[in-house]
Amino acid sequence: MLEKGHRFPPVFFVLDEAAVHDYLEAAEDAALPELCRAQGQAWAPPMAVAALALRGLMEAMGLPPGTVHGSQEFEFRRPVVVGERLASRAWVAHRSQRSGWLALAVEMEVADEAGQAVLAGRAGVLIPQ
């Protein structure tokens, strides 16, 4: 488990209107609603897509208390429309041990129903040994 190359089960999720509303309220994000109004679009916040994908990943990893989220990379490929069905896939890209910590880099990709990537990311986590 959690060896380099390990692939986590895919996580499927939808950011519906209620979820986006709750996220925007929690993040106090005024910029996205303004952009959507200006462009006549109903886009989900890119970081909400990332957060839900990461949540599924962290649950699948079963991380112990004390785990540190040390670094994060994201590339947003295209705007996600509210209500789109998405699938997140992740795998262990790097694993090393140092000073009582297990360092993992987990790469992930979130794709739409057509299999086209909407987001790619890489999370660096330190797990106490």
Added chain:
Amino acid sequence: MRPGKSTTETWAIGRELPSLSKALTQEKIDCYARASGDFNPIHVDPAFAATTPFGGTIAHGMLLLAYLSEMLTAAFGRAWLSGGRLKVRFKGAGRPGDTLTVRGRVERMQDEGRRVFATVECVNQAGEALVAGDAEVRLAGENGDG
């Protein structure tokens, strides 16, 4: 087009991104936990968090990234959602009672100004960096071809 919405004329090396400030409270952290589904006790359980090296609850790192993303959305519009890249390190913890400021600065431009590279950070009221890193935006994406 409004200023700060991703026109190639708007941005230049050294220009500051429009900063934002947020007053962090436990209520807001709890609200984010419900919205994101991340109920890790280090964020939402003061009794548990008091027993950790942090000594109290801390904000989700992804909440701090949400603040950065709001700034980048305000600065670059659709181009941030379509081709935006972010690479950060978490350097400290946001705590209830903190006043957080997210800010950024254009450091480099390429492709006749269509690719913008900026440093970004989230700092607390003491000026301590909690998140620091780099963002890249391809302004061509604004026209739907990026």
